[in-house]
Amino acid sequence: MTPLHDVRPMRPTPSLLFAAVALTLALAADAPARAQDAAAPADAATLPARASSLQPFVASYEAWYGGKPAGTATMQVVRDDAAARWHIDLGIRGNRGFAGIVGLNLEQSTVFDEANDIYRPLSQSTVRKAAVVFNRKTTGTYDWHSNTAQWSGDISKQRRAPVPIRYGDMSGLLINLAVIRDAEPGKALHYRFVDGGRVRDYDYQVAAQTEPVTVAELSFEAMRVERTNGGNDETIFWIADGVPTPVRILQREDGEDAVDLRLVEYQAMQ
Template sequence: MPMTTTHARTLDKPRSRLHALFAVTAAATVLAVASAPALAVEPFTADYQASYMGMQANGQMTLAPAGDDRWRYSLNISNALASLSQSTVFEEHNGHWRPISSKDSSNVLVKKSDKRAEYDWSKGVASWSGDVKADRAGPVKLKPGDMDALLINLALVRDLEAGKPLHYRMVDNGRVKQMNYKVAGKEQISVGGEHKQATKLVNTDGDKQTIAWVVDGMPVPARILQRKDGEDAIDLQVKAVH
């Protein structure tokens, strides 16, 4: 379905929802995260089809080396009228994947937004700058195992494979939030036109629900669906991973 200008303006509003989504942003008790094994990190590119209230766009997630034993995990969604991007630089430390810095930007018609986050583990605090509200600038106290919304995507796949509880403390956008995912059985989904068996994971937070489908051997969820008030809001589906 082609995107109208009215639809494009709605992208401002879902930016906060995308934070929660790319969260599939998720991990629960600090002990649960701490006990998860540090699986090997390997670079990849995943192409997604994105949908929001009838708008269609292309999305891509990538994981690439960032130097000094660090990695950059990025998400980009764009079409002719708008673009959204997020990236997180992280490192492995004592079995944890911990964020070092992140960027979040959007360009919708004539409105732009840029936010940056710094996770200072030597001081034990996270802070935000750029287009942020004063009450969301921090600092926010960090705990071992804390992750940002985007990084939880990787943790879901890692922890499900390891048989660990899918409970996460998310420190993102100037706030702390607990994300708890439950396994809701197996389902067949389509990935690039092929049927794959996936494990369905569900996180419920009031009137909001995030559902992720994880396929064995795929480094990120094959599909991420966010629902609000019982209706689909945002849907990301993998087309290919390479």
């Protein structure tokens, strides 16, 4: 797993923790963006929209790192009816162990619209703080008229160049939502990640059978969804029917558990 953008402190690192928990950054070494390889409709709004399956929610997690408590996380999806847009936000607070000592905080957000179950990112931002160690912010804009996305702020020079995008590309947070929406027993899932000046293919496999999962005081019968092209880094989701967010997210490095997000509670929002 790579650190967040160009932040590279010593292990155990806050950047490693947040990169894994947020699941929004590539898991392999840095690579240049791949060029657009297929033509596609530029505007989801031009398609006849059916009723959305996406619903607003807020969810709270315990964050563990290396088998030890590290902090808390909150994920929420909010609908802006006036602008016909959505927000997905993730906030992480380090309050235990090393993460608590350095005052680790991460805030990530993607603004997007949705039609026919296509989540189209419009803007993205990330703020990373650790007491006096660092305070970094990046922002990105997805321009669906020019079919390019571009990031600015505290980001390496090579990732500031415009990145070609195509219909169906998503930020990391939106891929999390897509996995929840699309997971079915035995199904293979394929997405294109465009986030932070990077472009990657993300492939997942859903297990053929559900399995019992217990997190906090909650028990679920859940589908196990594993990323299949992450190399030595594994990402595993557990998705339960009727729950709008993963009940557990586990990041493993070289066969060892790294970050483990465990659902504490969730609720629908109006």
